[in-house]
Amino acid sequence: MTKAEPTIGTGPEQRPRGAARDAQDETPGGAAKEAPAGADSAPADSGDAGSADAPAPRGPRRIPALLSVAVVAYAIDLITKILVVEHLEGNPPIDVVGEYLRFHAIRNPGAAFGIGEALTVFLTLTAMAVVVVIARIARRLHSLPWAIALGLLLGGALGNLTDRIFRSPGVFEGHVVDFIAPAHFAIFNIADSAIVCGGILIVWLSFRGLDPDGTVHED
Secondary structure, X not given: OOOOOOEEOOOOOOEEHHHHHHHHHXXXXXXXXXXXXXXXXXXXXXXXXXXXXXXOOOOOOOHHHHHHHHHHXXXXXXXXXXXXXXXXXXXXXXXXXXXXXXXXXXXXXXXXXXXXXXXXXXXXXXXXXXXXHHHHHHHHOXXXXXXXXXXXXXXXXXXXXXXXXXXXXXXXXXXXXXXXXXXXXXXXXHHHHHHHHHHHHHHHHHHHOEOOOOOEOOO
């Protein structure tokens, strides 16, 4: 004769104690114990999908390249102007390539190639604005060609800006030292050359569809 299973509850639906344990295994709480296994697999699938849609890396930022080009352009412009002021200013022009290229020192109150002689202060503010714009673009700069172009612009702008601030007749009104005198052309300096070369390179890069962040777009 077997011993009866102890029952729980006092109502009409009395169940054995073992049956109560079986019922607990079938409750939502018991099912929740198996949920973490399924939850571990879900992020893996979503991660794979996210990596497939992620854009390709654009490479490192090119700020060091921009600064290197700017420093070289600025240094060459500054050194040549110092030499011109010390050894050429007030003296006859020097023939470099016969009559086709001469070194002739002048003081230019205008922009590159003698343009805008009455806008000295405005040109100074414009050069400052160019420096600020280049600094903002540099935060998303991933293209080496763009770094070279912006470096030329920055070095040239800083070169002429230095003259505007520190040379006579006064702060923000200083005259720029020009000395490169091709035949039948305006006299200019290294900073002017850097600005023009940087501008041409930017136009070419824009025509090719290359953006400063390294991406290529098609119109």
